[in-house]
Amino acid sequence: MTPETASSFIDIHPPVAEALAAGRPVVALESTIITHGMPYPDNAAMAANVETIIADEGAVPATIAVVAGRIKIGLSDAEREDLAQAKDAMKLSRADLAFAVAEERTGGTTVAATMICAHLAGITVFATGGIGGVHKGAETSFDISADLDELARTPVIVVSAGAKAILDIEKTLEVLETRGVPVIGYGSETMPAFWSRQSPFRAPLTLAAPEGIARLHMTRQALGLQGGMLVANPVPVADEIPSAEMAGYIADAQKAAATGGVSGKAVTPFLLGKILELTGGRSLKTNIALVENNARLAARIAGAL
Ligand code: PSU
Ligand code: MN
Numbered sequence: 097m098t099p100e101t102a103s104s105f106i107d108i109h110p111p112v113a114e115a116l117a118a119g120r121p122v123v124a125l126e127s128t129i130i131t132h133g134m135p136y137p138d139n140a141a142m143a144a145n146v147e148t149i150i151a152d153e154g155a156v157p158a159t160i161a162v163v164a165g166r167i168k169i170g171l172s173d174a175e176r177e178d179l180a181q182a183k184d185a186m187k188l189s190r191a192d193l194a195f196a197v198a199e200e201r202t203g204g205t206t207v208a209a210t211m212i213c214a215h216l217a218g219i220t221v222f223a224t225g226g227i228g229g230v231h232k233g234a235e236t237s238f239d240i241s242a243d244l245d246e247l248a249r250t251p252v253i254v255v256s257a258g259a260k261a262i263l264d265i266e267k268t269l270e271v272l273e274t275r276g277v278p279v280i281g282y283g284s285e286t287m288p289a290f291w292s293r294q295s296p297f298r299a300p301l302t303l304a305a306p307e308g309i310a311r312l313h314m315t316r317q318a319l320g321l322q323g324g325m326l327v328a329n330p331v332p333v334a335d336e337i338p339s340a341e342m343a344g345y346i347a348d349a350q351k352a353a354a355t356g357g358v359s360g361k362a363v364t365p366f367l368l369g370k371i372l373e374l375t376g377g378r379s380l381k382t383n384i385a386l387v388e389n390n391a392r393l394a395a396r397i398a399g400a401l
Pocket of ligand 2: 239240241242360361363
């Protein structure tokens with residue numbers, strides 16, 4: 097899968113390489129959630145737990161990051177712990193992935209960059225928390241995540257808990273539809289909203305089993321349709337924060353971002369940090385629970401493939 101020109105920049109962790117060579121299930125994991133999405137030490141614990149969950153489901157986890165210019169497909173425990181504590185890690189999307197490689201920098205890969213790296217390594221299934229999308233106010237800020245374009249072009253199945261409710265979910269769904277990305281509510285006809293099981297919007301498509309998701313992916317491949325798919329897996333009932341309650345926190349965080357003049361790639365980390373503060377840590381607990389839930393489903397999809 098890896099083009100010869102790319103392989104010299106990539107280190108595939110031995111257990112991942114073995115699984116790929118043997119055709120056993122592998123699940124990619126992103127690392128911006130580690131470097132920019134959660135505080136230490138919760139980020140380190142979350143990153144280790146999701147790997148265990150994937151292994152318990154019979155798949156091999158591959159956390160993807162750039163470490164000193166090397167694209168890492170799977171990290172050792174020590175590398176993962178170092179990344180969780182790194183102070184100067186970049187946030188890497190399609191626009192800056194090659195910069196970090198060329199300049200020998202270290203960074204967490206976003207959904208977009210993780211999809212690129214997973215595909216280079218021949219990994220088809222990827223678990224995250226929430227994808228980036230169209231930000232509220234995008235009609236003036238033009239802030240639309242590169243994750244959406246990546247879903248349109250790179251054939252990786254992304255398992256998420258939907259789009260964060262800090263985004264404009266309706267516009268995010270519109271862009272995904274325009275760009276030809278299947279969005280599948282997992283066991284739900286409603287689009288989940290990250291911390292909450294329900295948004296006001298319908299899931300464009302619904303499937304209730306990993307086998308169905310695997311079949312859809314293979315059908316798209318067989319038809320020569322490009323790009324990936326987004327699976328929107330609602331957070332477990334026991335861990336959700338209902339949307340009515342989240343709305344107030346989100347509005348306050350957005351006000352703080354506007355007052356502080358926060359812009360560009362700092363917006364998502366700022367809002368997540370602010371909401372963590374406003375919910376007294378409860379949003380973080382929910383965030384961890386939904387990532388674990390997504391890791392489990394991703395491992396089952398990888399198994400079905
Ligand atoms: N969801 C989280 N925490 C995160 C992110 C998503 O709970 O840190 C990250 C993902 O890596 C996603 C990125 O790809 O935020 C989107 O950033 P932007 O909006 O700048 O494209
Ligand atoms: Mn953005």
